[in-house]
Amino acid sequence: MSKRFTAFFILGMFILSLGLAGCGSSQPQQAAKKVLKVGSDTAFAPFEFQDEKTKEYVGFDMDLIKALGKQMGYEVEVQSLNFDGLIPALESGNIDATISAMTITDERAKKVNFTKPYYKSGLSMVVKSDNDTIKSFTDLDGKRIAVQIGTTGADEAKKIKDAKIREFNTAPEAFLELKNGGVDAVVNDMPVNDYYIKQAGGKDAKTVGAPLSSEDYGIATAKKNTELAKKFDQALEELKKNGEYEKIYVKWFGKKP
Numbered sequence: 001m002s003k004r005f006t007a008f009f010i011l012g013m014f015i016l017s018l019g020l021a022g023c024g025s026s027q028p029q030q031a032a033k034k035v036l037k038v039g040s041d042t043a044f045a046p047f048e049f050q051d052e053k054t055k056e057y058v059g060f061d062m063d064l065i066k067a068l069g070k071q072m073g074y075e076v077e078v079q080s081l082n083f084d085g086l087i088p089a090l091e092s093g094n095i096d097a098t099i100s101a102m103t104i105t106d107e108r109a110k111k112v113n114f115t116k117p118y119y120k121s122g123l124s125m126v127v128k129s130d131n132d133t134i135k136s137f138t139d140l141d142g143k144r145i146a147v148q149i150g151t152t153g154a155d156e157a158k159k160i161k162d163a164k165i166r167e168f169n170t171a172p173e174a175f176l177e178l179k180n181g182g183v184d185a186v187v188n189d190m191p192v193n194d195y196y197i198k199q200a201g202g203k204d205a206k207t208v209g210a211p212l213s214s215e216d217y218g219i220a221t222a223k224k225n226t227e228l229a230k231k232f233d234q235a236l237e238e239l240k241k242n243g244e245y246e247k248i249y250v251k252w253f254g255k256k257p
């Protein structure tokens with residue numbers, strides 16, 4: 001045996017032993033730290049938005065996904081993506097799941113698996129507070145409307161007769177366009193509109209009309225990952241039973257589900 005070989009052999013054994021030692025101590029921890037990559041368009045308060053001070057993503061969806069992850073033994077890692085990029089990211093395997101106030105629709109269900117509904121929602125509209133011509137959805141004919149790209153609000157707005165639709169990457173941009181007078185109304189998810197009026201829109205804007213639709217939000221996973229969708233459903237069921245779901249709901253909406 002050459003000296004060189006012996007030296008490499010000893011080095012090799014040394015490295016191997018380090019590796020084994022490492023395994024022994026970190027294995028239990030590693031098992032508890034499977035990471036779940038979750039995509040979300042984090043500009044949709046109160047469901048997902050960035051806390052100005054801490055820069056953390058907060059909101060109803062964020063609390064829920066963390067609680068679900070914990071229940072399932074995963075560490076959740078949220079990735080901020082454009083809303084219309086979420087389903088493609090699932091399909092390409094870049095993320096494991098999405099939680100993004102996403103409405104369960106037949107169209108989307110062809111591409112992804114949805115969990116059972118976790119939140120009941122619907123569409124409404126926001127107009128300037130001094131607008132008294134738009135009182136219901138039927139008054140939107142021929143009007144200028146802002147929506148977020150790829151949303152159910154965008155789909156609904158496109159059905160309105162002669163409406164001029166302006167599509168924005170995020171909901172806050174659509175609200176800003178209303179504020180600047182570029183559009184007459186924003187069609188968007190009701191709880192988000194209500195939150196906007198309460199928090200940011202203030203005296204400038206108001207919501208009008210009865211909710212246009214009834215929609216259910218679901219967590220989406222890749223079509224081929226049926227296992228994960230089942231785990232989510234089970235965990236959601238457990239959080240509903242143990243009161244955790246209700247706690248999160250009350251925290252963000254001030255009332256029981």
Ligand code: ARG
Binds near residue numbers: 100101150151152
């Ligand atoms: N619920 C609507 C939809 O599914 C809008 C969701 C937008 N979500 C967001 N995080 N921007 O189309």
